[in-house]
Amino acid sequence: MNGIKLDEFLFEMNKVVIGRKEEFKLLFAALLTEGHVLFEDLPGTGKTTMMKAFAHGLASEFSRIQCTPDLLPTDVLGGSIFNPKTNDFYIRKGPVFTNVLLVDEINRALPRTQSSLLECMEEKQVTIEGDTYRLDAPFIVLATQNPVDMEGTFPLPEAQMDRFLMKINLGYPSKEEETQMLLQVGDDIPFEAISSVLDPAKIKQLQKEVKQVTVHESILQYMTTLAQQTRNHPLISIGVSPRGTKALYKTVKAWALLNGRDYVVPEDVKEMIQPVWTHRITLSPEARMSKRNSSDILKEIAKNEPIPEEEVIRL
Structure with a gap:
């Protein structure tokens, strides 16, 4: 993909x-x-606005699910509906049958509803009444959640968290950015002003280009060593799984391509550890008592592990 x-x-x-x-x-x-993204932060920091803007920039189908405690799996996936006119049942497909799916405040839905997304996120398919339906490509889930200690939230299970390629915390904008937001955006958010830059065909072409990006063996060993470090760290009770290592492998290739390279360098790995691994490790009670967080511990691991330098060459 060119930078333009x-x-x-x-x-x-x-x-x-x-x-x-x-x-x-x-x-x-x-x-x-072909990964999915979870945004976590306080209400009002722009999570949903970012997701909707992202969808408008892609000439693809878009659906939104607003999660509430009474949301049912059939509201997400669809189900079998009886038609009294024909005296027969038909399948009503849910909002997951789209290209870009915004799941707003996912942790306000009950665990069984959260789990209904597992199959479509991992296998790009949905099973309804025993029949399997493939989802159209590209398919990406963009989920937002409020901090887990807020009232009315249900923490996502580890299996659900592991399905997200990245977890991103936004934080507050700078004073200059917030002022510019008021000047430029004003009272109404002008989503209609966004022009679509990519269509599904172009996206699938770029996804193929990512798979052609070269990763030197020494960088592969660097990533697996970092994963091992998370599994042996005294402040981490559950380290990165092999799925997490594979997620990092795929992400660094995309990051290299977005930076105009067809090969991965160690800096790509160091930059992607935070968004890809922060939600994949579980801290020990000692770490939580000392108020350590996953991000800081991953930074320490990356800092202490020597990076491959002279061995990394462009093939």
């Missing part, structure tokens, strides 16, 4: 969301690796 296309996409996003270029670039990387 990414620049065009970021330009369109800036019509609605001020700043957040790094976050949109991460979203783009997830799209190119």
